[in-house]
Amino acid sequence: MNYTVDGTQPLTDQENTLNGLEMANFSQVTKYEKQATGTDNLATMADAPPGYPPLYLASVEVGANSSQTIQQQSTAGRGLVFTGTAYVSGAAKTVMGFRKKP
């Protein structure tokens, strides 16, 4: 099952919703991108075992360099699991998902 998430929400709220979906469904988000119409984002899910590590989101402007963000997350021990263009507070951004290795 995949889920659409309200893209008018700020990134922190979307992160909460994605983590809630992952934990409730015992799954992981593998892709997160804006839908062709409207302001929702589509989260593509895959099964994950119970106790899977949480997801952290970060965003940069579309076309901006994301290497600094990736480096910061790497320092915190988290690797990039997906990147895509999604709506954050109603505007298109490059959104990246990070998590610690299970």
Place this chain on the structure above:
Amino acid sequence: MEANRDRVKTGILQQLKLDITAYPFPAARADLIHYFFAGTLNAGLQQLTQTAAANAQDQKATLNSVKAANFSAADVNCVTGVNQAVAKALAANDLGTLTNFLQALGSTIKANPTQADVLTEFRALGSRVSTDTDLRAKYLCGGPQGKTHSIGESGELYSGRYAASNRSGKHS
């Protein structure tokens, strides 16, 4: 086909800025051949097929989706606690507790289930919890006193008249 040719042409023009060692004649000749075939009907049809397949995949993912009800930070803390409690019970092969929890929340699970059966039912319940906020209130520790089905002080699952207070929080 035009877009296909333009893409190849752009690549050639970018490579032309390189010196002869980085972009030798055989590489340029191969690119020119590629440029020629990029304009053929076959290449155009192939490109069209690939684009249509990618679009169809996106449409299928969208059709197979439902709108999620937003999760608050407190919801995430609780649902993480339930997830961890399930992990703990599965590790201990305590399927009875998990089955009781599922049944208390209306899930139909067969007698003597395997771990895979239990996890499948938890995923089905989680799917409903993701869109049904009333059911979520019962699933999480924020449910009405005495009617909640949630996690205990030491992270175990309860399916009866307990007021769970475990707020495990987002683990780091």
